[in-house]
Every structure is written in structure tokens, then in C-alpha cells.
Amino acid sequence: MGNRTVAGSSLPLDVRDLHESLGSPVSASMNFLNEVSQDYPDAVSFAAGRPFEGYFDLDDVHRHLDVYRRHLSERFDGDEAKVRRTVLQYGRTKGVIHELVAAHLAVDEGIVVDPEAVVVTVGCQEALYLTLRALRATPEDVLLAVTPSYVGVHGAAQLVDMPLLPVRESAAGVDLAHLTAVVREARAAGRRPRALYLVPDFANPGGVRMSREDRLRTLRAAAELDLLVLEDNPYGLLGDPDGPPTMKALDTDGRVVYLGSFAKTGLPGARVGYVVADQPVTGPRGGAGLLADELAKIKSMTTVNTSPIAQAVIAGKLLENGHSLRAANARERETYRANLRLMLDGLAARFGAGQVPGVSWNTPSGGFFLLLTVPFAASDELLELSAGGHRVLWTPLHHFYADSEPRHVMRLSFSHLLPAEIDEGLDRLAGFVREQAAAAAR
Amino acid sequence: MGNRTVAGSSLPLDVRDLHESLGSPVSASMNFLNEVSQDYPDAVSFAAGRPFEGYFDLDDVHRHLDVYRRHLSERFDGDEAKVRRTVLQYGRTKGVIHELVAAHLAVDEGIVVDPEAVVVTVGCQEALYLTLRALRATPEDVLLAVTPSYVGVHGAAQLVDMPLLPVRESAAGVDLAHLTAVVREARAAGRRPRALYLVPDFANPGGVRMSREDRLRTLRAAAELDLLVLEDNPYGLLGDPDGPPTMKALDTDGRVVYLGSFAKTGLPGARVGYVVADQPVTGPRGGAGLLADELAKIKSMTTVNTSPIAQAVIAGKLLENGHSLRAANARERETYRANLRLMLDGLAARFGAGQVPGVSWNTPSGGFFLLLTVPFAASDELLELSAGGHRVLWTPLHHFYADSEPRHVMRLSFSHLLPAEIDEGLDRLAGFVREQAAAAAR
Numbered sequence: 001m002g003n004r005t006v007a008g009s010s011l012p013l014d015v016r017d018l019h020e021s022l023g024s025p026v027s028a029s030m031n032f033l034n035e036v037s038q039d040y041p042d043a044v045s046f047a048a049g050r051p052f053e054g055y056f057d058l059d060d061v062h063r064h065l066d067v068y069r070r071h072l073s074e075r076f077d078g079d080e081a082k083v084r085r086t087v088l089q090y091g092r093t094k095g096v097i098h099e100l101v102a103a104h105l106a107v108d109e110g111i112v113v114d115p116e117a118v119v120v121t122v123g124c125q126e127a128l129y130l131t132l133r134a135l136r137a138t139p140e141d142v143l144l145a146v147t148p149s150y151v152g153v154h155g156a157a158q159l160v161d162m163p164l165l166p167v168r169e170s171a172a173g174v175d176l177a178h179l180t181a182v183v184r185e186a187r188a189a190g191r192r193p194r195a196l197y198l199v200p201d202f203a204n205p206g207g208v209r210m211s212r213e214d215r216l217r218t219l220r221a222a223a224e225l226d227l228l229v230l231e232d233n234p235y236g237l238l239g240d241p242d243g244p245p246t247m248k249a250l251d252t253d254g255r256v257v258y259l260g261s262f263a264k265t266g267l268p269g270a271r272v273g274y275v276v277a278d279q280p281v282t283g284p285r286g287g288a289g290l291l292a293d294e295l296a297k298i299k300s301m302t303t304v305n306t307s308p309i310a311q312a313v314i315a316g317k318l319l320e321n322g323h324s325l326r327a328a329n330a331r332e333r334e335t336y337r338a339n340l341r342l343m344l345d346g347l348a349a350r351f352g353a354g355q356v357p358g359v360s361w362n363t364p365s366g367g368f369f370l371l372l373t374v375p376f377a378a379s380d381e382l383l384e385l386s387a388g389g390h391r392v393l394w395t396p397l398h399h400f401y402a403d404s405e406p407r408h409v410m411r412l413s414f415s416h417l418l419p420a421e422i423d424e425g426l427d428r429l430a431g432f433v434r435e436q437a438a439a440a441a442r
Numbered sequence: 443m444g445n446r447t448v449a450g451s452s453l454p455l456d457v458r459d460l461h462e463s464l465g466s467p468v469s470a471s472m473n474f475l476n477e478v479s480q481d482y483p484d485a486v487s488f489a490a491g492r493p494f495e496g497y498f499d500l501d502d503v504h505r506h507l508d509v510y511r512r513h514l515s516e517r518f519d520g521d522e523a524k525v526r527r528t529v530l531q532y533g534r535t536k537g538v539i540h541e542l543v544a545a546h547l548a549v550d551e552g553i554v555v556d557p558e559a560v561v562v563t564v565g566c567q568e569a570l571y572l573t574l575r576a577l578r579a580t581p582e583d584v585l586l587a588v589t590p591s592y593v594g595v596h597g598a599a600q601l602v603d604m605p606l607l608p609v610r611e612s613a614a615g616v617d618l619a620h621l622t623a624v625v626r627e628a629r630a631a632g633r634r635p636r637a638l639y640l641v642p643d644f645a646n647p648g649g650v651r652m653s654r655e656d657r658l659r660t661l662r663a664a665a666e667l668d669l670l671v672l673e674d675n676p677y678g679l680l681g682d683p684d685g686p687p688t689m690k691a692l693d694t695d696g697r698v699v700y701l702g703s704f705a706k707t708g709l710p711g712a713r714v715g716y717v718v719a720d721q722p723v724t725g726p727r728g729g730a731g732l733l734a735d736e737l738a739k740i741k742s743m744t745t746v747n748t749s750p751i752a753q754a755v756i757a758g759k760l761l762e763n764g765h766s767l768r769a770a771n772a773r774e775r776e777t778y779r780a781n782l783r784l785m786l787d788g789l790a791a792r793f794g795a796g797q798v799p800g801v802s803w804n805t806p807s808g809g810f811f812l813l814l815t816v817p818f819a820a821s822d823e824l825l826e827l828s829a830g831g832h833r834v835l836w837t838p839l840h841h842f843y844a845d846s847e848p849r850h851v852m853r854l855s856f857s858h859l860l861p862a863e864i865d866e867g868l869d870r871l872a873g874f875v876r877e878q879a880a881a882a883a884r
Binding site for chain 2: 011012013014015016017018019020021022023026027030031034050051053056057058061062065069081083084085087088089090091093122123125126129133134135136137152155156158159160253254255263267268269270271272279280281282283284288291294297298300301302303304305306307308309310313
């Protein structure tokens with residue numbers, strides 16, 4: 001205990017007496033970004049990473065529930081008490097729709113998995129949290145993450161006191177030479193790299209969709225380096241159906257823990273996600289279970305189970321679409337594709353052919369985001385100026401590095417916008433960028 | 443790092459390379475109890491602590507959703523897009539039904555609280571987890587808990603690596619002399635006791651309902667010892683309406699963090715709970731927020747938000763009952779009271795007047811549980827014997843101490859049973875207890 005001050009719990013509480021994640025740049029990030037959004041409700045937001053809500057319908061919820069109710073009734077041979085118990089009582093920790101999730105993965109992703117290896121979670125964030133909580137056993141355990149990366153992975157790692165070592169992103173997805181160097185350096189320092197986190201389909205924010213070959217190369221590197229792979233895939237199904245298979249489908253030695261979300265393809269308001277963790281776990285008493293069973297134990301101490309009512313909503317949507325969320329999202333896929341096109345055309349019209357020196361952007365083939373490089377540091381202060389003076393929001397890239405050092409890059413989200421909003425938003429953004437570029441050039 | 447072995451992540455995983463909570467007696471407990479229940483589906487279960495499901499109705503879910511939908515539509519002046527967004531899109535981290543929760547607390551519990559101090563959670567377990575995660579800042583931080591205590595509090599404390607120091611239960615609720623001694627001893631050893639966890643209304647498993655005076659005495663002790671109080675209240679509303687006020691209602695210096703559940707009074711399948719955390723938090727930059735805001739930051743890294751669809755179900759039930767869950771649970775309260783009466787009468791008929799020496803039981807005035815003392819160690823092994831040979835389940839008390847040393851006490855749950863099941867179950871239990879008492883006497 002040494003010279004550490006042991007204070008009381010005196011009221012008021014001091015944030016320095018609370019868990020250190022609360023004083024971290026990640027917490028500050030999320031808070032700041034939320035506040036800016038709230039403070040400028042009439043701004044066009046290229047910041048929010050939300051699914052398009054134009055097709056939302058509350059009647060769908062009722063219908064999904066009814067479809068699942070009939071499904072259960074058939075399955076339970078008309079035992080309605082059992083149907084009611086399944087949807088309304090405390091439920092199985094690993095979830096009640098695991099078989100439907102497994103069927104969906106087979107149909108849409110070519111992933112064949114034992115339903116017992118599925119843990120249905122409160123969104124994908126809980127899946128990530130459970131996985132990191134399980135893997136972080138000692139202070140030496142560290143997580144590798146392709147960075148810039150989703151704010152939620154920084155947050156979950158901090159909650160379990162697990163340092164996150166950034167691995168450089170490349171046009172191929174992961175910079176494998178850098179991955180190897182980071183792992184070797186960490187091991188030499190006595191640390192234990194447990195897993196590599198990545199989003200192979202339309203990374204947030206980088207937008208890369210890895211090729212089949214790069215996925216295989218990355219799996220081989222993970223095997224050589226003896227790492228688990230945490231594959232997070234919220235956007236894959238919304239992209240070109242002829243895209244490469246998931247890493248989980250390519251995984252031959254059970255190295256990939258697959259993190260799934262229904263927030264973008266099901267309904268965000270259900271807050272249902274899942275993790276496929278079919279890795280065997282051995283114990284001192286020799287009994288081999290699955291990693292999913294260990295994650296379920298952690299879940300029983302975190303949220304006990306995922307609302308079976310919420311699960312029923314997703315189950316109904318799966319059942320109505322022959323277990324295929326690709327089929328269920330045909331309209332949505334078209335909308336996202338059209339929005340991406342509008343963004344790329346709109347950026348070209350406003351910034352193309354060197355109209356504003358130092359401005360460029362990437363051209364992802366799907367996902368919810370693209371990156372705009374600008375000739376000035378896109379800081380939180382400039383975001384506030386953009387919001388207040390130009391009524392347009394975007395996300396400063398440094399939030400995806402979990403630090404506060406501004407980069408010359410903004411993340412632009414376009415998933416939730418209508419065409420007229422994109423047009424208006426890009427006009428405002430162009431005004432802001434031109435103003436700042438001119439100021440930076442002076 | 444010293445001499446700690448730094449192994450790889452080799453497959454298969456070894457449970458000893460996973461978080462230590464997974465190797466703990468609490469995990470083993472929950473697993474064992476689940477397995478016994480699954481292995482003997484035809485046993486009468488005095489083990490499951492579930493609400494009565496005889497009144498469950500899936501049509502209620504549809505009606506609750508519609509009621510909340512109309513409520514939102516009025517509140518948003520007919521802006522249906524906003525209604526849909528509230529229920530179906532990603533939502534506010536602290537929840538969308540916070541005002542209804544605050545209204546319910548005012549109506550049913552005499553607790554007046556700023557809705558901004560409410561965080562709606564995925565069941566009460568997440569509320570507990572968030573609170574402990576926030577309070578566990580350094581390895582010196584410890585939690586005090588009146589013990590025997592709910593398995594979930596042991597579990598949540600283990601997840602955040604926070605030692606739980608047991609404080610003895612007394613007929614008055616908390617043994618305050620023991621509390622003082624434990625706190626002093628902990629501080630002398632350089633530890634930092636942060637809070638006292640207790641269930642003042644029908645403790646699980648002890649059954650005590652603390653008097654108003656004992657609540658006040660406990661609050662004074664907490665103030666003198668400079669502790670927060672974590673008041674967990676899943677059963678209070680199901681007891682005698684003329685019972686004492688909650689500790690939160692009696693709390694004059696903002697010391698009580700109130701943990702609420704809708705699993706027993708709303709619907710377990712919604713998995714909605716909440717925490718009221720109105721303690722001010724100061725920071726290095728001086729900005730004073732509420733503890734609720736800090737808990738929301740942790741929630742944003744754990745589950746992001748509680749399913750607004752699930753929240754809508756609870757909201758509808760609140761709205762249909764003038765915000766009163768006491769009113770909504772009149773039938774249920776009568777059922778639990780009748781079941782308790784059946785248990786007490788049934789135990790008296792089978793074990794009263796010294797029929798089996800060494801058998802006695804407590805007489806709680808409410809709650810879901812009672813404790814049966816037997817003249818033998820009620821171990822996990824005997825539970826299996828009871829399940830296999832007599833088709834009756836109960837919970838060995840040692841699970842509430844998070845250890846594996848069997849006590850001479852069983853917890854009997856009666857909340858979810860029908861009268862005939864109670865009768866049959868007690869017959870089976872009496873057969874088992876007589877057999878074991880005879881064996882112990884030999």
C-alpha cells in the first residue's frame with residue numbers, strides 16, 4: 001500500500017476516488033460528443049453512428065413478438081405456460097434465441113456453430129465487455145486493437161483495467177509487421193497479449209473491408225503469434241453480398257471469437273447482440289467447457305440475462321425472414337449505398353480537383369462512415385466552432401485513439417441521414433472547412 | 443511482475459488464465475445450482491427465487507407498449523417520428539423512463555428524487571455492478587455487506603476485484619457493533635471501506651424487515667463511519683403496505699444509493715432495474731455532477747443503454763397504474779402472503795412441537811424466502827441426494843457466504859409455487875429431512 005493516500009468516502013465524492021476509467025480521455029470523449037449533439041439539436045450531424053430510422057415502425061415490434069410467440073407455441077406443442085415463461089420470466093443466462101442466431105449465422109455468414117457456443121448479450125458492447133473481462137486475468141494481460149478503433153473497445157478495456165496496445169491499420173486492414181513488432185515488444189516487457197480486436201468489414205472509423213487473402217494472412221499471423229482474434233462485425237451484412245467471408249468462417253483452428261450485433265440489422269431499440277465463443281476451456285478439474293460458458297458466468301454477475309422480450313423481437317424478425325438479415329435489410333442496404341454515393345459525389349463537387357488544397361477523403365465500399373482529411377487539426381474546439389457557427393457536426397479522429405491530440409481528420413457518418421440532409425450538411429461543412437483552411441493558410 | 447508466469451493464450455484456454463472470478467466459489471455455486479435445477483426438472487423447487495408466473499400474460503406486453511406509445515405521442519405533440527426514435531433507436535444512456543421511475547418512487551416509496559439522478563439499468567444486477575465498478579478505484583477499496591447475502595453482490599464485487607467484508611446480520615438487520623469493528627479493522631489495515639450493502643426489506647436470504655428505528659440507527663452509524671449505503675429493495679413493495687419507509691426516504695445527508703428492480707413488481711422478462719445515485723461528484727476541474735452521471739459513463743462502456751423496448755413495457759405498466767406498482771401488485775402481494783402462510787403452517791404441521799429434534803425455521807413477514815435450520819450440514823452433496831432421491835430442491839446456505847463450508851441451514855423459496863406444489867414439496871422435504879436427521883443422530 002506504501003505511500004498511497006487512503007481517504008474516506010466523504011461526501012461529496014471526488015471523481016479521483018472513483019474508478020480511473022471515469023477520469024480517462026475516453027469518458028471525456030463520450031461526454032463531450034454527447035453534449036455537443038445535445039447543445040446543437042438543429043445541426044446536421046455527421047457525428048452520430050446510428051442506423052437509418054426511416055423504416056422504423058412500432059407495429060413491427062408487435063408483429064415480431066407474435067411471430068416468435070407462435071414459433072414457441074409450436075415448439076412447445078401448445079404449452080402456453082411454457083411460452084409465457086420463456087418470454088416473461090427470468091431466462092437462460094446464455095439467452096433463449098441462440099438456435100435462431102446460429103441459424104442466421106449459417107444462412108448469412110456461412111458460419112457453422114454449436115448454438116451452445118452463443119451467448120446472447122445486451123448489444124455487442126456487452127459481448128465485448130464479457131470477453132475482455134474473461135481474458136483480463138492479471139495486470140500483465142493486454143489487448144491489441146487495430147487503431148484508430150471504435151470508442152467502445154477503448155472503454156471496455158478500461159473498465160477491466162486492461163491496457164490497449166494500438167496496432168497500425170493499413171490498406172490491407174492490419175499492418176502485420178507492426179502487429180508482430182508490438183506483440184514481441186510486449187512479451188519482452190513481460191506483458192501477455194491475449195487477443196487482437198478488429199472490424200474486418202468496414203472498420204469504424206477507417207472503412208477498410210479486408211480481402212479474403214488479407215483475412216487469411218491475419219489468421220496465420222494470429223496463429224504464429226498465439227493470439228485470439230476478436231472479430232467485430234456490425235456492418236458486414238449491409239455491404240455488397242459478394243464480399244469476402246467473415247474471419248470466423250475462415251477460421252480453422254478455433255481462434256476467432258465472433259462479436260455480433262443486431263443493432264444495425266435488427267433494431268437498435270432491442271439492444272441485442274451476441275458473442276460466439278466456441279473455444280474449449282480446460283480447468284484444474286479437467287472438465288472442458290466452452291469459453292461461452294465462462295462468459296455466461298460473467299454475464300450472470302453483470303446483467304443476469306438479456307431481456308427475453310427484447311430477444312423475442314429479434315427472433316420474430318429472424319423468423320419472418322428465413323433467418324436471413326441480409327434478406328431483411330435489402331431496402332436498408334440500398335439506402336446506405338445511395339447515401340455513400342451522395343457523400344462521395346457531394347465531397348467531389350465541393351472539394352474535388354484541388355478546390356481546397358489539403359482536403360481529401362477515403363472511398364470505402366460500405367459501412368456507415370468515411371474519413372475526411374483537412375489542412376488543419378480537427379480538434380474538439382473546432383468541432384464546437386463548426387457546431388455553433390455552421391450547424392454541422394462531425395467526429396474528431398483523435399477520439400478513436402483514446403487521446404486528446406487532434407489529428408487532421410474528421411469521421412463523417414452518413415447512415416442515418418436523408419439525401420436533403422446530406423446535401424445541406426455538406427454545404428455547411430464545406431463552408432466551415434474553407435473558412436478553417438483559409439485561416440490555417442494565413 | 444516478479445516470478446509470475448507469463449504464459450501465452452494457447453488453445454485450449456485454461457480457466458486459470460481467465461479472470462479469477464471464474465474460478466471462485468460464487469461461479470461454482472451458480473453453476474452447480476443451475477445444473478441441479480436442470481437435471482431434475484420434475485423436482486419441486488424451493489430453490490428458484492422467481493416471481494409467481496400465474497398472472498403472466500403476453501397480451502400485457504402489447505398493451506403496455508401501446509400505452510407508452512400513446513403517452514409519448516401526447517408528450518411529443520403527435521410527432522410520431524420522435525415516438526419511434528425514442529422506442530426503436532439507440533437511446534439516452536441513463537434511460538428514457540427516468541421521469542416515470544421518479545414518479546413511481548414518489549408515489550410508492552415517498553422518495554423524492556431528481557429524474558436526472560436515475561440510471562435505468564439491465565436489471566438491478568447491472569445497477570449493482572455499475573455502482574461497485576465506480577467505487578472500486580484502488581486495490582484498497584472494499585465493500586461491506588450484511589451477510590449471508592444475495593449471491594449477486596458477491597458476484598459483482600468479484601468482477602471488479604473488490605473484496606467483500608461480511609458484516610453480521612442481526613434480528614435488527616445489521617449488527618452495528620460488528621459493522622464498526624469491521625470498518626475500524628479494515629482501516630487499520632490500510633483498506634478503504636466504501637459502502638455498506640444491505641436489503642432492509644425482507645433480506646435475501648435472512649428475511650429480516652428492519653424497523654424504522656433500526657434504519658435510522660444504521661444511517662447514523664454509516665454517517666459516523668463515513669460510508670455510503672447501498673440499499674437494495676426488490677421485495678419491499680410486495681410486503682405489508684404499512685411497513686417502514688425505505689432508508690433512501692429517511693436519508694437526510696445523501697448517503698444512500700438506492701438500487702431498484704422491476705423484476706418482481708414489473709416483469710422479469712423486461713430485465714429493467716435502476717439506480718438512484720444523487721450524490722454530488724466533484725472533479726479536478728471543479729464541475730459538480732451526480733454519481734448517476736458517472737455510472738452512466740460506465741454503462742456506456744458495458745451495455746450502452748437499456749433496451750428502450752423493454753423500458754417501454756415497464757413504462758406502460760407504470761402508466762396504467764398511476765405510477766404505483768403497489769397498486770399493480772395487489773393480487774401478487776396476496777399470493778405471496780398466502781404462500782408464506784402455507785409454508786409456515788406446513789412446516790409447523792410436519793416439524794412442529796419437536797417432531798424432528800433440531801429442526802426450526804424463521805418467520806419472516808414477507809419476501810420470497812424463509813430459512814430452515816436442520817440437524818445436519820446442508821451441503822451441495824445432500825442437495826443432490828435430496829433432488830435425486832426425494833425430488834425436492836432447496837438452496838444450501840453456504841452459497842450466500844460465497845464459500846463452500848456447509849451450514850445447517852437451507853433457504854426455501856416459495857414465491858413461484860402453487861399451493862399444491864408447496865404441499866407436495868414440503869412432504870418430500872420432510873421425508874428427506876427426517877431421513878438425514880436420523881442418519882445424523884446415528
